[in-house]
Amino acid sequence: MLERQGKWLLQLRDDVAGIVYPGTWALFGGHLEPGETAMEAVQRELLEEINWTSTQLEPWFVQSSPQRVAHFFRGSLGVPLTELTLLEGQDMVLASLAELRSGEVLSPKNAEIRPFAPSLQWAVTELLKQ
Template sequence: MKSQSIEVAIAILYRSGRFLMQLRNDIPGILYPGCWGFFGGHLEPGETPEVGMRRELLEEISYSPPQLAAFDCYNDAHVIRHIFHAPLTVELNQLVLQEGWDLGLLTPEDIKAGQAYSEVAGQVRPLGQPHQTILLDFLARKPYQ
């Protein structure tokens, strides 16, 4: 029996030339433990990517972007990633981190370097590989300017 790809919706949220990222928990059994990644997650059965994206943002950081635009869709053998982007219209201290170890606004330099410092972790942590690739594509295309 052929395994079906899972579908996820993830958000590129930006503010003042920086990108909001989640430092994933550093626990075994999750993808990219201890790495910076996007907010978002699995789509529920029958859920559209945009509805799933809005639900995930509310669940993970209590944020509802005024608008959400599709950026691209990245497929591999196991995951279909629906990518959205939106401006972050609130200050970081207005977000309520419900999932993950830390959050932060990463610079384009952090993204290109593939790592960023976390105050909570007290150390530099890597970006998850697909997250870095997607952000580098986003920076190259500049759909947010």
């Protein structure tokens, strides 16, 4: 979960059948490649998805379900949104805490309000505990 000036970076997943939680807001990230650590995976995924990475990410929490184990990281987004290149997904935004509490966010590109993927909701729940 990347934070910039009190807002958090979200990815609107593609509306593609067969992907996990299509058309919902989520965090940038993905799966581990064989032999890869969770930290290596998040760095690779950020580079693949927004052409940016950070050496200042910190492990945050792990959420397990019967389908997967999700590793969450936190850090600062050290650049403005305009300096990121969206390479995966259909939109990205910096969402306020009020928007995160609501469970849905407006997509500027699609002019639609979209809900959160469960993984983003887990992160928001952890964030609100602090």
